[in-house]
Amino acid sequence: MTVSRALPLLIGAALSLAGCMKDPLAGLSRNPDIKVELFGGFAGTPPAPVTLPPDAPRLVASLYQRDIAGDVALVARRGTVTEWMANDGVTIRLDGGILVGTTGLGRDLYAADAASLMAAMAAGGGSYARDFRFMDGERRIVLTSAECTLTRPTGTQEYTELCRTGQGTFTNRFQTDPATGDIIASRQWISHEAGYLGLNPKPNS
Amino acid sequence: MSHAFFGGWSYPVRWRAKGAVSAMAMALALASGGQVQAEPPRLNLLGMPGSLTLPAARPMEDGTLAFSLDRENTREVGTLTFQALPRLTGSFRYGRFDRPVNALYDRSFDVQFQLLNEGDWLPGVAVGLRDFIGTGTLASEYVVATKSLGQTITLSGGIGWGKLGAKGDLGSPLGERPNFTGLGGEPGYNQWFRGPAALFGTVDWQASDRLRLSLGWSGEDPDGPAQAGVVLAGASWQARPGMVVSAMADQGGNLGLGVQFAFNPRVAPSTFVPGRQPLAFGTASPDAGAGGPVDRLSRRLAEDGLVLRGARISGDEAVIRVDNRSFGQPSQALGRTARALTGELGPEVARYSIEMSGPGPAASRVMLTRADLIALQDDPARAEKGWDATKVGAVQPWRDGWLPEPSPYSVTLHPYLALSVFDPINPVRADIGAQLDARLRLTPNLFVDGSLRARLAGNRRASDRFSNSALPPVRSDAARYAVEGDAGIYNLTMTYLGSPMPNVYTRLSAGLLEEMYAGAVGEVLWKPPSSRLGLGVELAKVWQRDPGMGLGLGYYDYTTLTGHASVYYAITPDIDARLDVGRYLAGDKGATFTLERRFANGWKVGAYATLTDVPFATFGEGSFDKGITLTIPLEWVLGKPNVRRTDVLIQPIQRDGGARIDPGFRLYEAVRPAQAADLERSWGMFWK
Missing domain, CATH: 2.40.360.10 (YmcC-like)
Incomplete structure (x- = not known):
């Protein structure tokens, strides 16, 4: 395999890996001390949903x-x-x-x-x-x-x-x-x- | 012969454990091509500024990184190009060159320097060296001038020597060119600009926003002197932002196809994602709960992934020690801490001193006042004025005021990607697998780190390129670790970080330091927070580990003492120079010189060369160790706070001379980002 054929393949493989691993293990992370980080994963701390003050202008x-x-x-x-x-x-x-x-x-x-x-x-x-x-x-x-x-x-x-x-x-x-x-x-x-x-x-x- | 390890090609890219996730992120960022450039770089098939196969005096936008692939009749090469400074372009190339008998797999380096920028009337002028370190397959030197005529026509022309001058229509204006001798890897100074010279030129017509047509004349020598002097024609098409495909043909029947990807670390691929927005300065968090000010402060900081490790509040001053486990930018972590201080401590506490540890030890004391913070938060010039109102001093010793560690242990599971490249049989080999990182915090300064790796898939195991080195196989046997280390302990160390006196940082780590070495490493660094100069000493006693990543040390029976004295100097806040002098892993003595471009967002691109007392002939192919380093902050890829980064080391040839241990991090890399020069240029993040 040559450089020009192997590199796109590699990038493709990395991409598909990233795509199919979108935090399937997030559920494992019950213990706050255990963090599962996959691509972009930040499973321990999802951003808190925003609740807007109901009576505010x-x-x-x-x-x-x-x-x-x-x-x-x-x-x-x-x-x-x-x-x-x-x-x-x-x-x-x-x-x-x-x-x-x-x-x-x-x-x-x-x-x-x-x-x-x-x-x-x-x-x-x-x-x-x-x-x-x-x-x-x-x-x-x-x-x-x-x-x-x-x-x-x-x-x-x-x-x-x-x-x-x-x-x-x-x-x-x-x-x-x-x-x-x-x-x-x-x-x-x-x-x-x-x-x-x-x-x-x-x-x- | 199973030891037919020619050149030690294998394993020149070592993606460190912590880089594993980002390896994919990087690939994604490169492939997505979403980084729009104001002006797409114009690169020739060899990945340097120009068109067709010829140079032009038109640098890329400062900071741009480009990756080019080129397929021609007799060569197939990939080139990594970096616009290191506005006028300086450098590249590293690897590829296959067909020869009558067999193919040559060769690496080469190019540099081009812009002598004169293009003006309204004057052309831009550049001087360049092509393949100036190496076996010289493409070795050429040139001077080139480039000028636009109107909006769509660009003319370039120049004089080339070496391969570019083969036709020799100008004779040998600067004398004869001596023959190349040696093993490759040495700059061929005595050849530069010598021998036959020839003219070359190109006309580019930007036919549409995306299509560029080029016609060129070259005195190049594609297949031998008989064909020297050819007309070339080609087209390039901007398929999407950051991606260009090119095709060309020349009179001699050579066809070329190329594709280029370009992006700029200064342009983030993803914009900052909305998430939890910080509360205003002076606002208490409704979630900080009851209790004393220190308890509330601790809970408030924890909301941002910051850990309050120490607090002393007396009179109108609060001195706190915070561990940043969330933010890639120390200035942003400091800003969140300052918000928490103004919100959770009453107005009677008017002055704050924050000492923040991150991946490394606390390296500066940042002093702020409540009044400034509240007054400046709505000032349009808060980034500049806020920095002027901030004092940065040295960390002071702590005796009391420590708080208990809220999470004494942490575990992270993530994928890893390990690459071996430049093996001529299979230039890219990769393994993917799962990695479990664990950290046990024993005291504020003492912790145990460990990583387990299990390979899930890949082909690095198929490598049989073991060492044939004349030196102890301190690095050239890396392939053996890839073959035998399917699962095991990647590293397991106990580390002590200290600051025994102001401006002095110490680190001591012992255990399984890295995949190939166990032992103990001690490091001392002197680096005042506002100084350009840093001095360091590192000493390690190491044993080479068994290839299976177990606990054993018997396979090699190799032990050595290695260590360096280092001088670090910040030429500008964006450019670091570094000199390491000492004894390397194979017992060789010498020095490493490194230059590094440091971007404010955490990206780093560097190049280094190591010369030791190992004779070039003993070192083997390449003659001496040299390489390119990249540091990619995961935050840049994700567009949201993240403390992780990827370190990539690209070595054209990994041999055993000039090799060093990889102790996970070095103090300077951990200390520098938390100090004045880096804080100042990223102080805008303080208010984010």
Whole structure:
């Protein structure tokens, strides 16, 4: 057998082994001190199912790129920052309604600043810089600086934020409450890979 | 003749016990090809930048690893290529070369260095050495320039010497080329850029996103001088992200087919999977239960697979010792620990000192304040500001404050994959089986580790390539262990880890150290947490084990004293250099030089060479020991926290000169990731 014939075979064998051994022994692991690890196996500690607080405020979150939507519940509040969680453990972090982070979506938004956008909103529009941070596959933080312009057609409560980065542009939209100025619905950019996140009030809550 | 062991080819890849699961994961990652590259690498059939069989001055994306297979009329080779630095490409190749009488199985190494990056007007320029260590089947040197014209046309051209210069249209501009002498394995310095030189060139047309057509001219010598100077044409098709298939033909009737897989360790194949999200800083866990702060802290940490081994809370300061058994990234384990401290200890405890042991001993004391953590958790620049607010010092001795071990023993059952490659009869042999790892923790610093292996299937047993070495068969008899060791004790050791004084780490292990050796090994390492320099000493007295993986030591009656003094130096946080000087397993004395690229996510790719006082002729084919090492974090493959990793050693030839014992781990590898340089570059994970 030669190199070029043997290696694909070997990879194939490894693959089929991985495929047919998807934790068939997980049941053995009754004793917490005994761990059965097969491919990707982590049998001793399956991730705990997420139970969302039943009485917490909720929003409807949509991931347009994946064509999915679901509830997220408020799980933490620190000053103007709120944290929302979906029942699959995905979290969304908002600062005054502005998206400043996600977890569990794959290419997450690690952090974004909200202060400059908040100031522009208070002023009814403007141009400013915003920093977005992502974590790359090497687990390093990658900083992306965006030049953004916020506009609001007169007589409306809808803001449009157009941001330009070295990699392209994205457009965020915010609908605000005419009385309080709070953001009540939005479509905000997460990352090039994850696309946009829609946040809307839950109809009957 | 049963000892017709030509060259000691067998067993150059030793997948260590802990690497077994990930061997499959690696294969999966490679085969899945899901790692999208911004620009797919353009590699020629020999796996180096270029097209057809010719080079181009266009390196791959930094960090890219590629594996190429090439089938031509007279050769069949596989090449592993690494973009070690943005301008430096290196590769290792193995394959069969047909000759009039018999086939030659040969290994070769290439390097290419980008002298000038391509600009708007100026071409990129690179210089390369093809097959520069070895018997020189492909030995060539070249200078090449590459320039794009518009979006779709790329021109490359250059001058080649050696095989690439066979046509000799330029004469011998730099003098005559001396004949190759020796056993192979030595760099042929005196031949480089000497002898007849010829021009080569390629035109590439990117006909569509996936299809590239190439036309080339080569002064190469495929089958002898009569045919030197050929026109080549070919096409390559990007079948899927990370996978390219190529075909080419030349004027002399040579046909070539190739396939290439490329991925980048800096691009994770799987994105981080949603799982249990951590509680915010300052939030107590509802599941931590009642009891004192230490009890709650211990239970909270256990939710993340972290074990509280010691705690001293006095005044406004908490000093804790935590054992990380879950996270591949120490910074993430530290972040989870800090969350637990802010949540389970009251605001009166304002300062935290965390000493974290992982696979190795605790190697740094990380000092944080509650106020910083709470204030920074919503700061968009928390990764950078958080690191600035963190102090890293040396581990301090512990006398009191130890807590009882909650799980004194642990057992893990997992599959293993053992490979033997580069045997010319059967270049890849593999065994799969089940492995049971057990650890018994006696005290915080003392534990017993053991692994049992049972082979379930495979063909390594069919090998009859036993040693013909002129040296004691300290490694070249590895095949015998594959043949006779169907089931048995892979290793069984008692290990003491200590830190007798700040910045000094010690390790003593005794028992069945590895598949082939039993004995005792002691190691001392000096490595301050913020220093680039580390110094180490290792000494071992070992006996060669019986091949059956039992308890016996009688089969070989070989015992030796082996040991090294080591200097470790971090040239940058991403590049380590290392020099080991000492006495090797066969009693030979010499030194090993290692260079290693270290990625922030735990991947490592290294290369080493060992020169000892064994004459090249006694060493046998290959002349001296050299090889490539890969470390693959399982976390990278799975996309969720995991402390395990795979170490792969690829040696073109495993002989007996320059061989060392494999004591499972060495202190530096365990200490370094927990220290300042590595923590800083991965501090983003602290907040995950």
